[in-house]
Amino acid sequence: MTRRTSLTCAAMASVGLLLAGCDGKPDGGLVNFSGDPRRGATWIKHYQCGTCHLIPEIDEAAGNVGASLLHVGTRTYIAGFIHNSPENMALWIQDPQKALPGNAMPRMGVTPQDSRDITAFLYGLK
Numbered sequence: 001m002t003r004r005t006s007l008t009c010a011a012m013a014s015v016g017l018l019l020a021g022c023d024g025k026p027d028g029g030l031v032n033f034s035g036d037p038r039r040g041a042t043w044i045k046h047y048q049c050g051t052c053h054l055i056p057e058i059d060e061a062a063g064n065v066g067a068s069l070l071h072v073g074t075r076t077y078i079a080g081f082i083h084n085s086p087e088n089m090a091l092w093i094q095d096p097q098k099a100l101p102g103n104a105m106p107r108m109g110v111t112p113q114d115s116r117d118i119t120a121f122l123y124g125l126k
Helices: 003-020 037-046 086-094 112-122
Strands: none
Touching: 037 112, 086 112
C-alpha cells in the first residue's frame, strides 16, 4: 500500500468513526445529506410527481401509474434493482433513464439540488 493510499484510508476511517456516532436526523434532515424536506414537498408538487405516484402528505398526489411511495424510505431497492440510499434516490429522481435505462419513469428535468430536497422528503416516509 502506498503512503497516499494509507493516508486516504486513514482519513476515510476517521470520517466513518465520526459518522458512526450520528444516530439521528438533525433538524429533520438526513445525516450527511444536503436536502431540505420542506422544499422537497414543494418540488414534488412543482414537478407533478403525484400525477403518477401516490405520495403520503402531498395533497392530490394520488397517481397509480408509478409505484406508491408509501414507506419508500424503508425500502431496500428503488425500482426493484437499485440499492436504496439517499445518494442513489437523488440520482434516480434526477435522471431515472440514466440510472436504469428503459424503465417507465421519464426524465422530468429535476435539478441536482431539487432531487436532494425531494429525497430528503421521501426518506421521511417511513
